Amino acid sequence: MSERRIQSSTTPPVSRGVASAPHLELRGLGLKRGDRWLVRGLNLAVPRGAFVAVVGPSGVGKSSFLSAVAGLLEPTEGEVIVRCHQGCDHRPLELQHCTGIVFQQNLLTPNATVLTNTLAGRLGRRSAWRTLFGFPREDRQAAYRILCDLGLGAQVHRWSCQTSGGEQQRTAIARALLQEPDLYLADEPVSALDAYLTGRVLGLLRQEAREHGRTVLCVLHNAELVERFADLALSFDPGDPANWKVREVRR
Amino acid sequence: MSAPTPAPVVVNPATPPGLPAEPPPPPRINVFTVTVAAFALAVIASWPAMRGSGRDLDTWANLSRFLGHFFPPDWSVWRETLRALGETFQIAVLATVFATVLSLPLAVIGARTIAPAWLVAPARLVMNFSRTVPSLVWALFGVAIVGANPLAGVLALTLYSLGYLGKFFSDAFESVDAEVARGLSALGANRAQAFQYGLWPHAKPLIASHVLWMLEYNLRAASIIGYVGAGGLGAQLASYYEYYAWDKVATVLLFILALVTVLDLLGEWVRRRITRSLGVRK
Numbered sequence: 106m107s108e109r110r111i112q113s114s115t116t117p118p119v120s121r122g123v124a125s126a127p128h129l130e131l132r133g134l135g136l137k138r139g140d141r142w143l144v145r146g147l148n149l150a151v152p153r154g155a156f157v158a159v160v161g162p163s164g165v166g167k168s169s170f171l172s173a174v175a176g177l178l179e180p181t182e183g184e185v186i187v188r189c190h191q192g193c194d195h196r197p198l199e200l201q202h203c204t205g206i207v208f209q210q211n212l213l214t215p216n217a218t219v220l221t222n223t224l225a226g227r228l229g230r231r232s233a234w235r236t237l238f239g240f241p242r243e244d245r246q247a248a249y250r251i252l253c254d255l256g257l258g259a260q261v262h263r264w265s266c267q268t269s270g271g272e273q274q275r276t277a278i279a280r281a282l283l284q285e286p287d288l289y290l291a292d293e294p295v296s297a298l299d300a301y302l303t304g305r306v307l308g309l310l311r312q313e314a315r316e317h318g319r320t321v322l323c324v325l326h327n328a329e330l331v332e333r334f335a336d337l338a339l340s341f342d343p344g345d346p347a348n349w350k351v352r353e354v355r356r
Numbered sequence: 357m358s359a360p361t362p363a364p365v366v367v368n369p370a371t372p373p374g375l376p377a378e379p380p381p382p383p384r385i386n387v388f389t390v391t392v393a394a395f396a397l398a399v400i401a402s403w404p405a406m407r408g409s410g411r412d413l414d415t416w417a418n419l420s421r422f423l424g425h426f427f428p429p430d431w432s433v434w435r436e437t438l439r440a441l442g443e444t445f446q447i448a449v450l451a452t453v454f455a456t457v458l459s460l461p462l463a464v465i466g467a468r469t470i471a472p473a474w475l476v477a478p479a480r481l482v483m484n485f486s487r488t489v490p491s492l493v494w495a496l497f498g499v500a501i502v503g504a505n506p507l508a509g510v511l512a513l514t515l516y517s518l519g520y521l522g523k524f525f526s527d528a529f530e531s532v533d534a535e536v537a538r539g540l541s542a543l544g545a546n547r548a549q550a551f552q553y554g555l556w557p558h559a560k561p562l563i564a565s566h567v568l569w570m571l572e573y574n575l576r577a578a579s580i581i582g583y584v585g586a587g588g589l590g591a592q593l594a595s596y597y598e599y600y601a602w603d604k605v606a607t608v609l610l611f612i613l614a615l616v617t618v619l620d621l622l623g624e625w626v627r628r629r630i631t632r633s634l635g636v637r638k
Contacts (some may be wrong), residue, residue, distance in 0.1 A: 175542060177542055201541070201542060201543070201544045202543075202544030203544075204542075204543075204544075205543065206539070206542055206543060208539055210535070212535055212536045212539035212540075213536065214536055214553065214554060214557045214558065215557075215558075216557050216558070216560070216561075217553070217557050221553070225540055225543070225545065225553050225554075226543060228540060228543065228544065228545035228546075228549040228550075228553060229543055229544020229545055230544070233546055233548035233549050233552075236549055236552070236553075237552070280543070281543075284543060284544070
């Protein structure tokens with residue numbers, strides 16, 4: 106299998122001050138669901154601060170791929186390596202607190218407020234004692250700021266189950282943003298949002314990548330959005346698991 | 357006249373070509389049918405219990421005579437009944453509160469989705485033991501160690517409810533969707549945080565409703581355990597039985613009925629409020 110590694114020369118200009126080592130490295134990654142291979146022999150090095158769009162038809166294995174990068178799904182073969190700021194190699198599970206995930210099913214607590222659901226993004230930073238009776242003031246202030254940014258200012262004190270599908274999706278995004286992680290894994294984060302909010306959310310993620318060097322892996326279905334926001338596009342082929350492709354998006 | 361051509365044999369007409377064949381139908385003998393069959397056999401095997409004494413008794417006359425003793429209820433005992441009812445209520449409330457506090461940690465380590473298997477088994481054993489021993493036996497145990505007073509009742513019903521609430525709570529923790537808790541762990545939350553923010557809110561309404569049920573149950577149980585001296589209405593009931601004062605027993609029973617009904621209505625109202633607030637999920 107040919108090595109289709111993204112050379113450092115193709116590193117997008119967004120990654121200023123990037124260490125030479127890539128942030129995320131996939132080595133011969135293979136994922137199997139049942140007896141069907143979803144992807145095989147995936148070699149990819151993602152530079153820190155890149156916005157990677159993961160594309161492909163439904164059922165091709167995009168969500169499984171993100172789960173594997175998150176460490177929630179053990180790869181059938183190969184390995185996933187995430188580098189910390191010191192340049193050490195880690196398994197994904199060791200860096201869970203610096204991985205922000207927007208789950209496809211949102212995974213919010215229905216009978217908790219939008220604010221509390223968002224604040225859950227800070228759980229990894231605080232001790233269980235500190236979060237036993239609530240969150241520090243600075244966490245709450247940051248949460249309010251992000252929620253207002255996402256147009257959820259009027260909903261903050263409502264239960265998540267009382268908000269609409271799009272509002273729940275933005276709550277899940279706000280939770281990931283509040284985490285301020287090094288790596289975002291977003292599984293169709295804009296599937297329930299209108300064009301304006303889609304631009305707003307992806308713009309925020311892009312800003313996270315560009316200004317803070319936080320790498321984004323984002324499943325997207327809309328080709329136009331890929332062209333507008335992504336640096337790299339990783340596509341999977343439903344017919345041939347080995348025929349994955351990485352392409353640099355030129356603006 | 358030519359014979360009509362036979363229709364081609366279609367093995368699986370519902371499946372268009374190119375798609376995997378439909379799976380075969382589930383087997384006729386499955387958990388459900390076997391359970392029903394086992395129950396039917398158990399009914400047949402149990403039928404001898406319906407034989408009775410075998411003598412020709414005037415059943416209906418016996419019944420009406422016995423029931424006649426209850427009417428009219430003797431309201432003259434309302435004062436002592438009310439006092440004993442208050443004591444029964446106190447026993448039930450304290451036992452329910454203590455059992456709730458004690459069973460929550462027990463339920464957490466008894467839930468397969470939360471605790472490792474080596475903790476689950478002993479926790480479940482403790483809960484099963486507590487349920488296996490009848491409340492009257494727990495009451496005897498209480499009277500033996502703290503004497504014949506309401507404290508024995510509190511002790512007995514706490515130990516008895518512990519098993520029930522522990523089981524209900526662990527089932528609640530196991531039945532609610534653990535995905536959110538797993539998701540929070542994936543975001544870096546530790547086990548305690550994932551439980552508090554991901555699992556507990558889902559289980560809370562179920563737990564509240566179980567605690568209400570237990571309170572009602574304990575109220576009824578607390579009117580029995582007095583029989584062996586553990587306080588409450590039971591002692592009074594026992595003395596009335598002793599003297600065949602069925603009209604006084606009727607008064608006591610009506611008082612219990614009133615209290616249980618009030619509690620039932622209250623519980624129903626609280627449960628409705630809880631489920632309604634959760635029911636607006638879109």
